[in-house]
Amino acid sequence: xxxxxxxxxxxxxxxxxxxxxxxxxxxxxxxxxxxxxxxxxxxxxxxxxxxxxxxxxxxxxxxxxxxxxxxxxxxxxxxxxxxxxxxxxxxxxxxxxxxxxxxxxxxxxxxxxxxxxxxxxxxxxxxxxxxxxxxxxxxxxxxxxxxxxxxxxxxxxxxxxxxxxxxxxxxxxxxxxxxxxxxxxxxxxxxxxxxxxxxxxxxxxxxxxxxxxxxxxxxxxxxxxxxxxxxxxxxxxxxxxxxxxxxxxxxxxxxxxxxxxxxxxxxxxxxxxxxxxxxxxxxxxxxxxxxxxxxxxxxxxxxxxxxxxxxxxxxxxxxxxxxxxxxxxxxxxxxxxxxxxxxxxxxxxxxxxxxxxxxxxxxxxxxxxxxxxxxxxxxxxxxxxxxxxxxxxxxxxxxxxxxxxxxxx
Amino acid sequence: xxxxxxxxxxxxxxxxxxxxxxxxxxxxxxxxxxxxxxxxxxxxxxxxxxxxxxxxxxxxxxxxxxxxxxxxxxxxxxxxxxxxxxxxxxxxxxxxxxxxxxxxxxxxxxxxxxxxxxxxxxxxxxxxxxxxxxxxxxxxxxxxxxxxxxxxxxxxxxxxxxxxxxxxxxxxxxxxxxxxxxxxxxxxxxxxxxxxxxxxxxxxxxxxxxxxxxxxxxxxxxxxxxxxxxxxxxxxxxxxxxxxxxxxxxxxxxxxxxxxxxxxxxxxxxxxxxxxxxxxxxxxxxxxxxxxxxxxxxxxxxxxxxxxxxxxxxxxxxxxxxxxxxxxxxxxxxxxxxxxxxxxxxxxxxxxxxxxxxxxxxxxxxxxxxxxxxxxxxxxxxxxxxxxxxxxxxxxxxxxxxxxxxxxx
Numbered sequence: 001x002x003x004x005x006x007x008x009x010x011x012x013x014x015x016x017x018x019x020x021x022x023x024x025x026x027x028x029x030x031x032x033x034x035x036x037x038x039x040x041x042x043x044x045x046x047x048x049x050x051x052x053x054x055x056x057x058x059x060x061x062x063x064x065x066x067x068x069x070x071x072x073x074x075x076x077x078x079x080x081x082x083x084x085x086x087x088x089x090x091x092x093x094x095x096x097x098x099x100x101x102x103x104x105x106x107x108x109x110x111x112x113x114x115x116x117x118x119x120x121x122x123x124x125x126x127x128x129x130x131x132x133x134x135x136x137x138x139x140x141x142x143x144x145x146x147x148x149x150x151x152x153x154x155x156x157x158x159x160x161x162x163x164x165x166x167x168x169x170x171x172x173x174x175x176x177x178x179x180x181x182x183x184x185x186x187x188x189x190x191x192x193x194x195x196x197x198x199x200x201x202x203x204x205x206x207x208x209x210x211x212x213x214x215x216x217x218x219x220x221x222x223x224x225x226x227x228x229x230x231x232x233x234x235x236x237x238x239x240x241x242x243x244x245x246x247x248x249x250x251x252x253x254x255x256x257x258x259x260x261x262x263x264x265x266x267x268x269x270x271x272x273x274x275x276x277x278x279x280x281x282x283x284x285x286x287x288x289x290x291x292x293x294x295x296x297x298x299x300x301x302x303x304x305x306x307x308x309x310x311x312x313x314x315x316x317x318x319x320x321x322x323x324x325x326x327x328x329x330x331x332x333x334x335x336x337x338x339x340x341x342x343x344x345x346x347x348x349x350x351x352x353x354x355x356x357x358x359x360x361x362x363x364x365x366x367x368x369x370x371x372x373x374x375x376x377x378x379x380x381x382x383x384x385x386x387x388x389x390x391x392x393x394x395x396x397x398x399x400x401x402x403x404x405x406x407x408x409x
Numbered sequence: 410x411x412x413x414x415x416x417x418x419x420x421x422x423x424x425x426x427x428x429x430x431x432x433x434x435x436x437x438x439x440x441x442x443x444x445x446x447x448x449x450x451x452x453x454x455x456x457x458x459x460x461x462x463x464x465x466x467x468x469x470x471x472x473x474x475x476x477x478x479x480x481x482x483x484x485x486x487x488x489x490x491x492x493x494x495x496x497x498x499x500x501x502x503x504x505x506x507x508x509x510x511x512x513x514x515x516x517x518x519x520x521x522x523x524x525x526x527x528x529x530x531x532x533x534x535x536x537x538x539x540x541x542x543x544x545x546x547x548x549x550x551x552x553x554x555x556x557x558x559x560x561x562x563x564x565x566x567x568x569x570x571x572x573x574x575x576x577x578x579x580x581x582x583x584x585x586x587x588x589x590x591x592x593x594x595x596x597x598x599x600x601x602x603x604x605x606x607x608x609x610x611x612x613x614x615x616x617x618x619x620x621x622x623x624x625x626x627x628x629x630x631x632x633x634x635x636x637x638x639x640x641x642x643x644x645x646x647x648x649x650x651x652x653x654x655x656x657x658x659x660x661x662x663x664x665x666x667x668x669x670x671x672x673x674x675x676x677x678x679x680x681x682x683x684x685x686x687x688x689x690x691x692x693x694x695x696x697x698x699x700x701x702x703x704x705x706x707x708x709x710x711x712x713x714x715x716x717x718x719x720x721x722x723x724x725x726x727x728x729x730x731x732x733x734x735x736x737x738x739x740x741x742x743x744x745x746x747x748x749x750x751x752x753x754x755x756x757x758x759x760x761x762x763x764x765x766x767x768x769x770x771x772x773x774x775x776x777x778x779x780x781x782x783x784x785x786x787x788x789x790x791x792x793x794x795x796x797x798x799x800x801x802x803x804x805x806x807x808x809x810x811x812x813x814x815x816x817x818x
Contacts (some may be wrong), residue, residue: 012555018598025468028782033466037454040689045446057657059434090683100509104524115513115524128682137681170753248466272539272546274499280449280660281690373527 007405011358014398019359021395026177026337027386028245028303035302036247039288043280047287056279063271064263069253069282076211077241078223078297079257085267088277091242092130095170095204097239098256099138101203101269102167108235108265110200114167115139121204122160122169124152126340126368126379128177131170131206134257141165144369147176147400151183154190159195168202174219175209179340180333183254184217192224193231203228203237209336210241211300214308219334225257234259234289238266243285245337246299253277253285310384310392314339317393321400327407330382339382340368341399346377347406354402355399416814420767423685423807426770430804435586436745436795437654440715444708445656448697453688456696472680473672478662478691481698483619486633486650494676498752499649500663501539504613506581507647507665508547509765510678511576511611517644517674519609523576524548530613531569531578533561535749535788536775537586539617541580551779556585560592563599582648583628584618587777587790588749589742592626598664601633602640612637618745619650620709621651628743632700634666640710643668647675652694654746655708662686662694687718719793719801723748726802730809736816739791748791749777750808755786756815763773763811767805 001046003012024393049055052067060175064070074084087094103115105174121140123131131401135142143166152171160166169191181192191203205224213219228236235258243252292299315332318341321396322328332403343351348365363381366372382399384392411419458464462478473479475494481492481614496503512524530549532540533556544551552575561580568577578600584593592600600612614633624627637646644667652661667675701708724741727750731737740752752760757774764771772790775781791808793801 024786027467030466040453041450044449055439057439057445057659058436059653059658060436061659089687093683096682100513102511104512134681137514137678171743221513222750248689249468249546250470250685251687252465269546272543273505274502276659278498278660278687280657281687343657 002408004328004402004408005396007401007408011405014401017359018396021359021387021391021398022361022394023383023387023395024361024363025397026245028249029306029386029388031306032303032385033248035259036288037375038291039247039284042291043286047105047283048187050258050279050283053277053402056283061276061279063274063276064267065255065277066279066282066286068286072286073241073255074257075251077207077239077257079225082260083225083257084255084278085263085270086253086255086282088281089242089244089250089252089254090133091206091208091240091244091256094242094254094256095206096134096138097270097273098204098266099134099140103138103264105269107200107202108262110369112150118165120163120166122152122157122166123370124171124176125370126178126374126381129174130369132370135170136370144370147171147181148181149181149270151181152186154187157188158194161194161201164197167198167200168204170204171206172209173207173224174221175212175336177208177335177336178338178379180331180336180338183221188222188224188227189231192227192233192236201236204240205237208245211296212245212337213300213305213335214304214311215334216319217334227261229259235262238262241250246303247285247288249263251281253282255301279345299395307385309389311339313389313393314382314396316385317396317400321397322403325404328403337383339384341380341382343380343403343407344376345407346401348374348377348380350406350409351380351399351402354406355398357375358398358402360398411416411437411813411817413817416810416817419810420814423767423810428767428794428803428807429772430768430783430800430807432792432796432801432804432808433770433772434510434795435654436793437658438715438795438797441488441712441794442657444711445697448656448693451693451697451700456692459688459692460529461737463688465692468684470685470688472683472685473676474664475688475691475695477695481695482650482662483666486666488634492634492666493664494511494672494679495662495664495691496665497690498651498653498659498661500615500617500653500665501543503663503665504649505543505547506679506682507613507675508543508549508673512547514678516609517671527574529572529575531561531566531575533580533780534773534779535587535783535790537581537615541779544579545779546750553779556580556588558588558590560567560590560596563596567603569598570603570610573606576609577613578605579613581618582614582633583630583744584621584742586617586745587747587788588728589745589747590629594631596634597631597633598640598744601636601642601645614646614752616648616650618655620705621654621745621746622709623713623720624743626743628688634668638668640660643796644671647671655705655712656694656697660690662691697709697728716794718798720748722798722802722804723791723793725808727806730806731812734813737786737812746792746794748793750789750791751787752789752812752816753787754816756812757786757789759815759818760789760808760811763808763815767807769807771808
């Protein structure tokens, strides 16, 4: 190991380089976006009525979204069109709608609106900061369970589900943010069939990365809606997805899958909020994705070609610099957008601080925990998707160096 | 007057014509939509970064919407860009968000979330059915006041505002749905300055038709946000608008105006729900509307050219068939999308039924009242915007006839 003095000298050398690199958020690169530029003109004046006969410019069409869009993304999620709602951009907004209606009106079979009593939601840690922010803003209390290589720690979940204040669980089932872990089939069956204190216990599964594989070695767990149905708990789950990391991050589509009864219920409430989503934007997606060589899978393979070298270089540099040092562990996800790095010593916030001083912006330490508080001060979320490969490589050298320096200090 | 026997004979003649006409909803015509087809390709790969420097395809940009869009629609609403939020399609959704957050968290200066106590909202009747449906779905209680030629009946409003359960008023200030009435300046000043029992009394002004004039004889009342500010109640009002009846009904933009403090507050909460609206769609609007000859006013004048003859024929036929009979009165709006017809006898539902039998679909009688219950059974909302002129003429002959027959029965 290098001495602290050596590391501090190296720090000065890095500092003089005046770097400005960003590994902060899970954003696609411009090269990823370029793949979907055909979407900009995929609907013309020749396409003003969809194949199913919906006039795209006028109001009618329904709050569930275009039939063609529900079919396309239903196929992607392994459900039927009547188990789908396709909205505007942002699946987070659809999660928010569901969680809001649960508070104000309750779920379909709720004895009472959730606002009428304490409402706790289980979240996994490390997890996704926007889930935590949303739940807190709405007034939910969060209870944490550990994310494991098999998904949420089910022993803990099953115990918490027996608390009548606990109304549900909110997590990322595939290529989890930030660990990259995917629920095992066993976890899914336990979630689908477990005993719960309340009849309206709900799984909010943010399946943001279900088709975001980095190679042909894919995590494809059992269909969660089907597992719930086969366990006699068809109405237990809502599953969310979006094209934000397939087409355009800002101009994608959010969608959700649930039992037909749940879809009827929530569509009825959403129908009080608006006439329906932007049908022209939905049809742009339908026409573009259906025309793409290989369809959605073909587009995601093209993204993987851009993304995999970046994930490979993250692992290569961490292995080269930190392998065998005992200073840190990190994940090697098969898909998704993140690598999760855990320092052995409680120095995550110091690593992020040092990296910032050297011109490498990282996600704030603690962001993967509710209220930004990582009890071990060990977890750092790495987002290699946005910068060019050479910058990822340079940024990771800095990160690995900062782990060494922070640990030595 | 015709005898009942004559009218019944005429009924049989109309019946045999097998008409299929629709005056049910306030939808633009295809000719209106055609005016905005240039929007489909107003953003190309040459425009991937907005003039203000926002990368349109990636996430960042903010929950308030593109600066260019806030400027454009702020100008239209007579407010500044920092008094604006521009969202996705549907201003109703923005109203829903505001009303939901008020329940769950309260308004900026609320002593408590509105869900914690009875929450009543004043609505005007006749009024807009979607407002009633939304308020009811969210759990608000509605109290009605009469819509007058000067706007909401302010004597009634001022009295209700002294009830601590009354949290606000929800209405259409300009070319009201369905009466076409516009608030007078006096009404605006009374709303802006009136005494209220609660400090967080809120005016929800659905200004859907502010630029939807039928001719150069325009209703342009005093700026409602400025009136509230000058009355020392800057945070009392939220004003909503959309391009649904300017560009595409299904693919427009919704927006809202309020004091900078209110915008900061609600944007903070909306920022928990999503990263931001579809920026590509916003830039499509900006580029298209700024390039349109005469801008937004030019586009609205082109719509007026299509709409005015339809409104003229509605008035002409009602005057010819019912003028001087004492059987009905109706409005002659200077803008907006509706004509409001009141039968003298309580026969509105029978008129709608008879018209339906003769192949003319009208908005269900009662729809302009909460829960579809018009206490006088007299109000019928006529929507002449969607059908071609000749069909509006034919439909109105049937409507006038049905008023005669229902009144004679």
